[in-house]
Amino acid sequence: MxxxxxxxxxxxxxxxxxxxxxxxxxxxxxxxxxxxxxxxxxxxxxxKDAVPQFTNPDSVLVYDDLIQPIFEAKCVACHNNDIQRGGLNMSHPDSLQLGGDNESILSPGNIGESELFRRITLPQKNIKFMPPTKDVLTYDEIKTVEWWIEQGASFDGTVTALEVTDNIKPVLLRRYGFDTEPNAWYETVQLKPLDSIQISNLKKSGFTVKSLGAKNPLLDVTYSGNNLTRERLAELETVKDHITWLSLAGTNVEDEWLAIVGELPNLTRLQLEKTGISDKGVAQLTGLKHLEALNLYRTNVSDACLPEIERIGSLERVYLWETKVNAQAAKAMQERNKALKVILGEG
Known part of the structure; x- marks a missing residue:
């Protein structure tokens, strides 16, 4: 029993x-x-339901492309121009904003005060639950509507114009097929590949040259040794648009020569570790608008370079281990720039 x-x-x-x-x-x-x-x-x-797949979030209108198809599939059959249960017509943004017989059903920015959201999340046995059919909104559809309302229930904004919160990212990827994580700069640049002669000339000047991939014409360029000259470094100017990674680590590069490097418009990673570069050299780099990583490990830079580093707004990582930079000053810079990670090493 x-x-x-x-x-x-x-x-x-x-x-x-x-x-x-x-x-x-x-x-x-x-x-x-x-x-x-x-x-x-x-x-x-x-x-599976026929859900549109998108490749570019910049062109996707949140209401027209994401929200309205949900309403069309799950709500409009009972709330349209001809049938308006509860006095509600959801077939057009204007009529949707008017609400039903008793009240507005949307409170932009506030799901708790939005009657529409309350109805689609009520217990299914509740007489006011919507839609009153077996074809209810799925979890992903509910989360999409929730995000739209929380972001202000805009009828003309694009996906990238709204804050793509962490809880909606997997839904957008799973349901609509696009990744809202920003791409690295080098993944967005579109250029024609260099011809073999231009690459050959760089190699003759002592540079090692690698392509980032079969479909990416940008280059990873390295110089090794202590026989670098300003003239050799100036060879980079002939292909400046195509260089995105550059390593001069362990070379005899001088501060003044970095004026050439400072003119590489698509440079995202620069390695200057184990060189004699000082604060004067860092000052030559402030025009690099897309630089994401800068390695100054075991160079001669000091606290004086920190304001120059802060001027590189795109910078995400800077390596200052075994330099003259004071650890407290470096940490204070990181506090002022939340997106910047300062690597000071151990000790």
């Missing part, structure tokens, strides 16, 4: 828990992303 009661209790907990999952994630939440064989075993259809 006791065991029978326990099994009954477990069964009730399972059923109610499953219903709760249906409310928050949709009825297909257990099978929607399961492997196809599991879906067939559980009797679930492997067909």
């Amino acid at each position: 006791h065991n029978s009661f326990n099994f009954l209790l477990l069964g009730m907990l399972f059923v109610e828990g499953h219903k709760g999952g249906n409310l928050t994630h949709g009825e297909t939440y257990l099978t929607e992303y399961a492997p196809e064989p599991i879906q067939k075993l559980l009797g679930s259809s492997t067909e």
Whole structure:
């Protein structure tokens, strides 16, 4: 008798828990992303809703491309120009903003005060739950509507014009197929590849030259040794648009020569470690608008270079280990620039 009661209790907990999952994630939440064989075993259809896939978030209008299709599929059948249950017409932004018989259904920036969001997240047994059919909003659809309202319920903003919060990023990637994480600068630059003669000339001047990939014409350029001259470094000017990574580590490069490096418009990584570069050399680099990483390990820079480093607004990492820079001054700079990571090494 006791065991029978326990099994009954477990069964009730399972059923109610499953219903709760249906409310928050949709009825297909257990099978929607399961492997196809599991879906067939559980009797679930492997067909997916026809959801548009996008490649460029900059051109995607949040309402027109993401929100309105959800409303069209799940709400407009009962809230349109001809049928307006509760006095609500959701077929057009203007009529949607007017709301229903009693009140506005949207409170931009506040999901707690938005009747629309309350209705689609009520318990399914509640008489006011919407839509009152089996075709309820899925978890991803609810999260998309929630994000839209929280960001102000704009009817003309693009995805990138809104704050893409951490909780919506996986939804946008999973449901619509685009990644909202910003690409590194070198991944966005579009240039024609250099011809073999130009690359050959660089190699004759002592540079090692590598391409970033078959589809990326930008270059990773390195010079090794203590026989670098200003004239050799000036060879970079002939291909300046194509250089994104440059290593002069361990060379005899001089401060004044870095004026040439400071003119490389697509440079994102610069290695100057183990050179005689000083604060004067760093001052030559402030015009690098896309520099993300700067290695000054074991150089002659001091606290005087820190204001110059702060002027490089794109900088994400700077290596100052074994330099004359005071650790407290470096940490203070990092506090002022939250996006900048200062690597001071151990000790």
